[in-house]
Amino acid sequence: MTRMPAIVGILSALAVLIVCGGCAHVAFNERELLAKRIMMFDLDDREAALQRVIDKAQYEGVMGGGTLEGSGCGCN
Amino acid sequence: MAILAGTDRLSGHVRKLCPSTTVRHRGARRVAFAAIVACLVCGRTSAIDSARAEDRVVVKTETYTDSDHTTVVRPVVGVAKDLGKWFVLDAAYSVDAITTASIDVVTHATTPEFTDRREEANAKVTFRGGSGLALGGSVSYSTEADYESRAVSFQASRDLFDRNTTLNVDVGHVHDTVRHVTDNVFSEPLEGLGYAFGIAQVVSRRLVVRGGYEGASFDGFQQSPYRAVRFGPYKFTLQNGVPRFDGVTATRRERHPDTRLRHSVFVGAAWHFGRCYSLQPKVQVYSDDWGVASQTAEIAWLVEPREGLVLRAHYRFYRQTAADFWEMQYVSAPESYPFYSADKRLGRLNGHLAGVRAEYMFAGPRPGSPFARIGVDAKVDVSRNEYLDYLFLDDRQALVVQLGLFTEM
Numbered sequence: 001m002t003r004m005p006a007i008v009g010i011l012s013a014l015a016v017l018i019v020c021g022g023c024a025h026v027a028f029n030e031r032e033l034l035a036k037r038i039m040m041f042d043l044d045d046r047e048a049a050l051q052r053v054i055d056k057a058q059y060e061g062v063m064g065g066g067t068l069e070g071s072g073c074g075c076n
Numbered sequence: 077m078a079i080l081a082g083t084d085r086l087s088g089h090v091r092k093l094c095p096s097t098t099v100r101h102r103g104a105r106r107v108a109f110a111a112i113v114a115c116l117v118c119g120r121t122s123a124i125d126s127a128r129a130e131d132r133v134v135v136k137t138e139t140y141t142d143s144d145h146t147t148v149v150r151p152v153v154g155v156a157k158d159l160g161k162w163f164v165l166d167a168a169y170s171v172d173a174i175t176t177a178s179i180d181v182v183t184h185a186t187t188p189e190f191t192d193r194r195e196e197a198n199a200k201v202t203f204r205g206g207s208g209l210a211l212g213g214s215v216s217y218s219t220e221a222d223y224e225s226r227a228v229s230f231q232a233s234r235d236l237f238d239r240n241t242t243l244n245v246d247v248g249h250v251h252d253t254v255r256h257v258t259d260n261v262f263s264e265p266l267e268g269l270g271y272a273f274g275i276a277q278v279v280s281r282r283l284v285v286r287g288g289y290e291g292a293s294f295d296g297f298q299q300s301p302y303r304a305v306r307f308g309p310y311k312f313t314l315q316n317g318v319p320r321f322d323g324v325t326a327t328r329r330e331r332h333p334d335t336r337l338r339h340s341v342f343v344g345a346a347w348h349f350g351r352c353y354s355l356q357p358k359v360q361v362y363s364d365d366w367g368v369a370s371q372t373a374e375i376a377w378l379v380e381p382r383e384g385l386v387l388r389a390h391y392r393f394y395r396q397t398a399a400d401f402w403e404m405q406y407v408s409a410p411e412s413y414p415f416y417s418a419d420k421r422l423g424r425l426n427g428h429l430a431g432v433r434a435e436y437m438f439a440g441p442r443p444g445s446p447f448a449r450i451g452v453d454a455k456v457d458v459s460r461n462e463y464l465d466y467l468f469l470d471d472r473q474a475l476v477v478q479l480g481l482f483t484e485m
Contacts, residue, residue: 061370
């Protein structure tokens with residue numbers, strides 16, 4: 001049960017994000033820096049997918065990359 | 077178009093801030109903006125992350141090798157293509173060529189080494205409507221000698237508050253079939269339902285935060301058909317690579333619960349600082365009803381030191397508790413345990429991963445070239461997993477090397 005506070009904490013942070021979504025406003029013409037490539041969370045979709053295959057074969061708790069993908073990982 | 081016009085007006089100012097990373101041409105600006113929109117829409121929580129303004133072909137090859145005698149060579153080719161004004165098709169095909177003599181194979185299989193080949197194909201169509209709405213659908217199929225997987229998923233995202241906020245929702249279903257390479261009769265199904273939602277929020281001109289939840293429920297065969305669990309107060313020794321067990325009272329195939337409910341939440345950010353740098357921290361917490369809980373913390377540092385060149389260094393720490401039914405050694409009779417496992421991934425473990433990545437996009441096209449742009453990338457990752465309670469292996473170091481070539485047309 002010690003893991004539940006962390007999950008609740010992060011979910012609370014997400015709720016704050018949603019509630020405060022309308023508070024911050026950056027105009028379109030102020031987003032030049034945000035549009036830089038170094039601000040992308042995943043530089044390459046394929047690379048991220050390959051990393052997920054490796055993670056799936058090694059770790060139980062690294063999810064991400066969308067919902068269910070093909071579950072085979074060559075590790076059976 | 078107002079967005080692009082605004083970007084144009086600012087480009088001169090940005091050149092003063094960061095002269096080595098000037099935006100090269102209007103097409104590049106379109107691509108950059110499309111990229112950030114797609115990025116805001118999805119982060120890593122959505123599959124609608126491939127909508128681009130230009131057709132793209134990616135070819136990659138990856139080699140994984142570790143100290144547990146496993147090597148995987150993995151080529152992949154991907155294509156993204158606009159289908160008219162509203163739709164984008166994204167498809168990929170990859171092959172994993174696996175050779176292993178890992179401790180799992182040595183202690184549980186009848187052969188000292190085996191090879192396998194896994195193929196995966198997936199396709200995704202994304203509809204990009206007006207008003208920041210995107211809808212997507214994807215299918216995936218993968219097969220190997222003893223495993224087959226079919227998956228379908230749907231994604232939706234919506235921009236709000238002048239595109240300062242983006243929400244996304246994903247749902248998916250997977251149907252797997254587990255087989256055995258030496259038992260033609262053996263065939264067990266595994267069904268899974270996945271669901272995720274995420275939010276990305278522009279906080280300032282330099283900061284984007286994101287977060288999300290991802291859950292999945294599984295019902296079916298969730299253990300290895302090969303791994304066996306040994307019972308009794310046995311002693312294990314490894315002599316010249318040959319395992320020896322003294323005192324084993326019984327042996328059974330793994331037995332895991334048929335159902336599993338998994339939850340994962342994360343928060344992360346991308347912060348632009350200095351002239352041309354960014355930091356991307358992220359934390360993730362995972363929990364499931366088997367008793368496995370994990371925490372992941374990672375940080376990435378990116379820099380664009382000159383036009384077209386992007387460098388990234390990253391580190392990730394992973395910590396995991398064991399499943400409730402997982403034990404280092406099952407000393408009592410098999411009948412006294414409802415479930416038992418020999419899977420080291422269900423035990424306590426710590427993981428470290430560090431790596432560097434570089435990509436370079438060459439300057440604009442030559443006259444007559446069918447390619448708008450061509451780029452190359454390379455990545456090197458090293459990792460170390462510490463199996464804290466696993467009897468047969470203390471740790472494993474791995475090296476991943478990846479090379480890629482991509483073109484935009």
